[in-house]
Amino acid sequence: MIENILETLKNLNFTEYEAKAYLALLEESPLTGYAVAKNSGVPRSKIYEVLDSLATRGDILVSHGITQQYIPIPAKELIKNRRIKAEENFKLAELSLEQFNHSAKNRENxxxxxxxxxxxxxxxxxxxxxxxxxxxxxxxxxxxxxxxxxxxxxxxxxxxxxxxxxxxxxxxxxxxxxxxxxxxxxxxxxxxxxxxxxxxxxxxxxxxxxxxxxxxxxxxxxxxxxxxxxxxxxxxxxxxxxxxxxxxxxxxxxxxxxxxxxxxxxxxxxxxxx
Structure with missing residues (x-):
């Protein structure tokens, strides 16, 4: 079951470490970076780099106390954000590639x-x-x-x-x-x-x-x-x-x-x- 969820998150543009960290936070939060590494199996040497990437993308939130703690955005919100981003990318691709719409077809045949x-x-x-x-x-x-x-x-x-x-x-x-x-x-x-x-x-x-x-x-x-x-x-x-x-x-x-x-x-x- 966990493996299937990890594969699903990878399809949503998560790396394997990011998927493991996000899933660990869904199961229990808030957690410190050390606790996320322990619960997820992500190496401690990589965990803060992974958490920073997730926070920059908006997939998790960070408290700014003496000891930073992390919570995930809800799964429904994550899916909604990914869907919006995908639609934006499709529209951008459509506009960017429109100039090739007719030239890509062979106009001589x-x-x-x-x-x-x-x-x-x-x-x-x-x-x-x-x-x-x-x-x-x-x-x-x-x-x-x-x-x-x-x-x-x-x-x-x-x-x-x-x-x-x-x-x-x-x-x-x-x-x-x-x-x-x-x-x-x-x-x-x-x-x-x-x-x-x-x-x-x-x-x-x-x-x-x-x-x-x-x-x-x-x-x-x-x-x-x-x-x-x-x-x-x-x-x-x-x-x-x-x-x-x-x-x-x-x-x-x-x-x-x-x-x-x-x-x-x-x-x-x-x-x-x-």
Missing amino acids: IWNIIGHNEILDKVKECILSAERRLLIEVWKEEFKELEAELRKATDRGVLVTIIAYGDIECDFANVYFHDMSNEITEEYGGRWLVFSADDLEVVAGIVSLDKDSRAAWTMHQGLVMPITEVMIHDLYIMEIMGKHRELLEESFGKNLINLRKKFSIHPDYKKHYV
Whole structure:
């Protein structure tokens, strides 16, 4: 039992002698330095050096009478202090290393992700690290799986804009509903997902093929910029359609179907990426 406690104290940044001295004081205090050495097994030649270290760190208190005596701070207070110190260290490390957050990742590579769940896991990871803006073009099926992470991003002040395919119910983000979601799903033969975080990284791919789904994740600016701007262009079109639908559909057909047909290379006007 004692050995386990000593190991626990070592994990809290105690040396072996410090752990033995502190534990001896928990069992009985106040004690003189001589008594701590006797009760703990710490060599007398080392005991005052050990006690000074514990006192400097605030783990024990020292009386300043003719004969100095020592008492430990309560175990609960010790744990509380260690927890506070650990949090401070984590915050300091986070701030100190933030400058390397993006440079540490290879910004030149394009990474292939295989599998529906794996793709969404990568998107969730990117959502958690976002700080300013998220753009996502998504079907309702995948939105349900990402909703919790997107909501948390909004709660911490990230601007979330969704280009939605299907009846997505969302009360926390800017949502633009794409017309003819079912027809487009049929036209393309599947569902895709396009995601951009802070104009720094993107995930884009087909997500409706279960384990055979394919997507790419990259921080390569040669892809991040055009993919992000295509999504913004979609938002432009949807804003324009909202203001001038009647005029535009008169020229290009319902939901601009004639434009999609014009730029199709297949006789059936369907896409054949899948």
